[in-house]
Amino acid sequence: MVLLSRQSISNLSRWKNLMKKLSLSALVALLLCNAASADLTFEAGTLNDVKNNCSDPLNNVCDSATYDEAQEAIAAYQAAAAAAAVAADQAAEVIVLQTAVDAAEAVLADAEGAAAIAAAEAALEIAEDNLADGQADLAAANAASAQAAAVKASYSGPAVEQTYATLDAVAAANAEIVEANAAFAESNEFAAENAAILGEYAALVDDEADALEAYQEAREAVNAADPEAAGYDALVAAKEASATAYATARSDREDFEATVIDEDAGTTNADVVAEAAALSAASEASIAAAEAAITAVNDSVDDWDETLTDWRANIEQNLESAQRDVAIADAAIADAEAELAEGISDSEAAEAAEAVAEAALEAATADTADAEAALADAEEAVTDATEALAEANLAGDADAIAAAEDALDAAQDAEEAAQTALTAAVTAEGLAEDALVDAEADAIAAAAAIAGLEADLEAAEDARVAPAAALTASQAEADLHSSYLAADTLNPAGDLMTALVETDNHAQAVVTAVSETYGFTVTNAENIATNTANIATNAENIATNTANIATNTANIATNTTNIATNAEGIKANKDRLDVHEGLVTKNIADIASNKAGIANNLGMINKNSGAIARLQGDVDVLRSGVAATLAIAGMPVAPQAGWGVAVGAGSFDGESAVAAGLTFSGEKANFKLSIGNSGGETTVSAGVAISL
Numbered sequence: 001m002v003l004l005s006r007q008s009i010s011n012l013s014r015w016k017n018l019m020k021k022l023s024l025s026a027l028v029a030l031l032l033c034n035a036a037s038a039d040l041t042f043e044a045g046t047l048n049d050v051k052n053n054c055s056d057p058l059n060n061v062c063d064s065a066t067y068d069e070a071q072e073a074i075a076a077y078q079a080a081a082a083a084a085a086v087a088a089d090q091a092a093e094v095i096v097l098q099t100a101v102d103a104a105e106a107v108l109a110d111a112e113g114a115a116a117i118a119a120a121e122a123a124l125e126i127a128e129d130n131l132a133d134g135q136a137d138l139a140a141a142n143a144a145s146a147q148a149a150a151v152k153a154s155y156s157g158p159a160v161e162q163t164y165a166t167l168d169a170v171a172a173a174n175a176e177i178v179e180a181n182a183a184f185a186e187s188n189e190f191a192a193e194n195a196a197i198l199g200e201y202a203a204l205v206d207d208e209a210d211a212l213e214a215y216q217e218a219r220e221a222v223n224a225a226d227p228e229a230a231g232y233d234a235l236v237a238a239k240e241a242s243a244t245a246y247a248t249a250r251s252d253r254e255d256f257e258a259t260v261i262d263e264d265a266g267t268t269n270a271d272v273v274a275e276a277a278a279l280s281a282a283s284e285a286s287i288a289a290a291e292a293a294i295t296a297v298n299d300s301v302d303d304w305d306e307t308l309t310d311w312r313a314n315i316e317q318n319l320e321s322a323q324r325d326v327a328i329a330d331a332a333i334a335d336a337e338a339e340l341a342e343g344i345s346d347s348e349a350a351e352a353a354e355a356v357a358e359a360a361l362e363a364a365t366a367d368t369a370d371a372e373a374a375l376a377d378a379e380e381a382v383t384d385a386t387e388a389l390a391e392a393n394l395a396g397d398a399d400a401i402a403a404a405e406d407a408l409d410a411a412q413d414a415e416e417a418a419q420t421a422l423t424a425a426v427t428a429e430g431l432a433e434d435a436l437v438d439a440e441a442d443a444i445a446a447a448a449a450i451a452g453l454e455a456d457l458e459a460a461e462d463a464r465v466a467p468a469a470a471l472t473a474s475q476a477e478a479d480l481h482s483s484y485l486a487a488d489t490l491n492p493a494g495d496l497m498t499a500l501v502e503t504d505n506h507a508q509a510v511v512t513a514v515s516e517t518y519g520f521t522v523t524n525a526e527n528i529a530t531n532t533a534n535i536a537t538n539a540e541n542i543a544t545n546t547a548n549i550a551t552n553t554a555n556i557a558t559n560t561t562n563i564a565t566n567a568e569g570i571k572a573n574k575d576r577l578d579v580h581e582g583l584v585t586k587n588i589a590d591i592a593s594n595k596a597g598i599a600n601n602l603g604m605i606n607k608n609s610g611a612i613a614r615l616q617g618d619v620d621v622l623r624s625g626v627a628a629t630l631a632i633a634g635m636p637v638a639p640q641a642g643w644g645v646a647v648g649a650g651s652f653d654g655e656s657a658v659a660a661g662l663t664f665s666g667e668k669a670n671f672k673l674s675i676g677n678s679g680g681e682t683t684v685s686a687g688v689a690i691s692l
Helices: 002-031 065-110 114-154 158-193 195-224 232-258 269-308 311-395 398-480 493-502 506-575 581-633
Strands: 260-262 642-652 655-665 669-678 681-690
Touching: 065 114, 065 158, 065 311, 114 311, 158 195, 158 269, 158 311, 195 232, 195 269, 232 269, 311 398, 506 581, 581 642, 581 655, 581 669, 581 681, 642 669
Parallel strands: none
Antiparallel strands: 642 655, 655 669, 669 681
């Protein structure tokens, strides 16, 4: 239809504009990630030297610690996002691998026959191995993501918070743009698929709109024409014809909408048109959401720019960054101390192992000596048995020969056993010597490692010196400006500091601040004089109101008496009705007149009552205000230079008040802030005097 076609054209135009804005936001995102910078410093006692060198951060013209910290935060944000994306991808991969395991288990459950079962078991084993590897990768990815998130969270401060907010806005805008792109594509795709139906429907809608317009024009012409004029009948006929044409056009459109295009699904042309309109509306809403998200990005970038150029944010960020650097250095020292303790423990264990190895070698050496002695004894026993056998052979004694042979066999067996034991003892001694060499090497390496770990600890402690000095300097800087670091409207030093930072003409800024302070003093003096005059006027008004109240009170009493008299007259008139019938008419007139007077008096009474109530409240407030003003005026300045506390009391016309406040007395300036209270009403007064 025409409306849908026009809407699609409008969507396309807005989408092109959106793409231009996206390009701008992408450019901004790139600018956020590139530049070098240096610290913005505020030296004590030299405010004229304070300058803000961060004039255009989006174009890499920035020289501040705030900007540097923002750059580090951007890197941490991107690293955390990348690690989270890897973990999410790996989690999805594990789901796929688990699905594969489930499928393999199902195949195994249905397998029949030894070959099929064996193949299914092999496939399941592979799937389970892949799942185990995927789960291990997921655990590693989650650990890396958690570590990256912890690094990101370690950054803090106004610049970091605004940087993260800006990057979050960019991410949200990208998501909205992706969604808008999908909705736009879906709407156009549906419109293209149903172009014939939508085109015909658009033509019918246009025809109906044209017919309605023609009918409305004809009806207006008939309404405006004179029924007696020539041609009136023709106008009426034209109106009827246009009405018929409109009814026909509307019927054609309704018939087209009711036409079924899918018998099975029961789909009509109206369904197609409705879905197209819904998709177009969804596309329009998505584009609007994307545009809003891009606007939010632009606003956030403006806030980011403002944060980087704000001297208060720089001071706060300097302190936050220095604290973070010291915390990192402290963590490095703690790690180095833990590693050194572990190294000392390893060295002690190595020395203990060396002692055990030395003892084992001593035992093995003793065992070898014992085995050598046993072998010597066995060899001697063999020699003796051999000689005994020779003697038995010479003697020809068969029993002696048999006994000598048995003894020789036993001696030879003992010799063989002793030789085996010696071989084992020598081998054990060699192994013990090797173990001792290894233990000595381990002890030497552990001792050498301690020296390296001690050097690492010393380096970590040395590395803390610079961050600690920076923290001290940052804290001193914050302390220097602490009295006006907050946006305290009562302290002009903050505005003066801003002027000194943002302009090069420092002398003019000082003169302007002094002039403004003098102006405030003059204005306060004028206001005090005005308030004094107003108080006098109020006192006169109070006296006048009091007199008026007394007059009103007398009038009320008179009116009350008159009302009573009128009531008695009315009663008397009623009593005389039966006797004085001829006077009834006159009495009725008199009664009416009296009623009017009564109504008038009642109105005046009500007005007077309201006025009295309001005047009473005003009188109380004025009395309280006068008493509180007197209490504030009675507060003296502290007798010594510097800050002091003062109290005062006042009373006026039955109202009492107390006041308290702070005073400051200096060589060139005096200051007083006071708060008073009387009758529930609170007054506040402040003043400053500067010697020129």
